[in-house]
Amino acid sequence: MSVGISEFFTVSQRAEISETGGGHNQKGIEFQKNWALIKMLEMESNNSEDFLFLFEAVQDIAILDSEIDPKKIKLFQLKKKDRGEWSWSGLSCLSKPEDPQKKKKSKRKSIPLESIKSSPIGKLYNAVDAFKTMSSEGRFVSNSGCDLLMKDGSNAATSTMVSLDMLPTEFSDLLVKALQSFDPNGSLPDTSKLYIEKVSIPVDDPVPYSIGKACEFLRNRSPLHAGQAQSFVESLLIKITPLGARTETCRNFEEMRYRHGFGRKNFQAALNSLEKIIDPTPYYDSWLNQLQKEGFNLIEITAIRIALTEISRRKLSGTNLKEDIEIEMEVKKLLPVNPIPPILQPWLETLTASLAEMFPHEKKAKLRAYILCGAIEQCVDLT
Structure with missing residues (x-):
C-alpha cells in the first residue's frame, strides 16, 4: 500500500475529522451526484492521467490523483441552496468583523472563535489539515455564491471560485485566529488551501444539465455517440448512486474503494461500453x-x-x-x-x-x- 493510500485510510478513520453521511436531502444527493459526474467529464476532457472519486469518505467527496500512488487530494463539501446566498456567518459560524474604514460601533457580543469548529469552513479545514504527506486542498461547492467582497474588489457571490486567502484583512485575520483553535500550538493555518466555488448546476432538476455536458464531451471524444448522452449519464448515475449510501466502517482501503470509489478506469469502462453500442x-x-x-x-x-x-x-x-x-x-x-x-x-x-x-x-x-x-x-x- 502506498504512503498516500495509507494516509487517506488513516484520516478517514478519525471520527473527529471524517464528516460523512446523513447531511443531504434528496435534492442535495442529486446535486452531489451530478456535480461528481460533471467533474469526471471535465477531468477526462483535460486528459487527467488518473483519478479516484471517493463518496462520503472524509468529506462529501474526496478526489485522489491516483488509485495506486496518490500525491494530491482534493476534498469537497457540496451544499445546495434553494434561495439566497451564503453569508460569512453561515460558512464560518463567526461574527462579521468591523470594517476598519468605518467608525467603530458600540461593542457587541462576539461569537467565540471556537465556534468555527462546527462550521462548513472549519470542518473542511480540519480535514485538509489532517493530510501531512499528500498535498491537500478543500473546496466548499454550492449552486449559490457567498455574499462577501474580496480584497481585490471581486465578489464571491458572482465569482466561480475564490481562495480564502483573498479575503479582506479583517476577515482573513479573524479566520486565521479562529482556525488556530484546532491546534493552538501549531503553525499558522494556510487559508490558500481553502476555496469557495460556485457552480451552475440547477438543484431542482440537474440531470438535463449533466446530459448537456455529456453531449458536449461526447461530441469531442466520440462524435458518433453524442446522441447517446442521455443514456450515458443515466448509466453513470446508476453506478454512482450506491457509493454514498453505505455508512458502516470499512476495515481497509480496498473495502473502502469497493464501497465508495469510482475511478478513471471505471469511467473509461463506461465510455468503452457506450462506444461498443452503436448510436443507431x-x-x-x-x-x-x-x-x-x-x-x-x-x-x-x-x-x-x-x-x-x-x-x-x-x-x-x-x-x-x-x-x-x-x-x-x-x-x-x-x-x-x-x-x-x-x-x-x-x-x-x-x-x-x-x-x-x-x-x-x-x-x-x-x-x-x-x-x-x-x-x-x-x-x-x-x-
Missing part, C-alpha cells in the same frame, strides 16, 4: 423514413422511434429486462433466415407476426423496434 439514431431516421413512404402512419413511426430509444437506453445502462433479452435472442435467430429486402414493410410485418406469437403481451411497436435494431446491428457487423 441516424440509421433509425433512414429506415423509418422508408417505412413511412411504404405506408406506415405517423403514429406507428413515432411509437417505433420511442421504443428504439428505450432499447438503446436499457442496453447502455445494463438494465435490460428478462423479456427484452429473450426478444433480442429470438430476433437474432430470425434475421439470418429472413434477409433484409429492398422493400421493408412486408418483411418487418412478417417478422413482427412471428415474434407476436412468442410474446403475445408485448406491444407491436416494441417488437418492430427490436427487429429494426437487430437488423441495423447486423448491417454494421457486415461492414
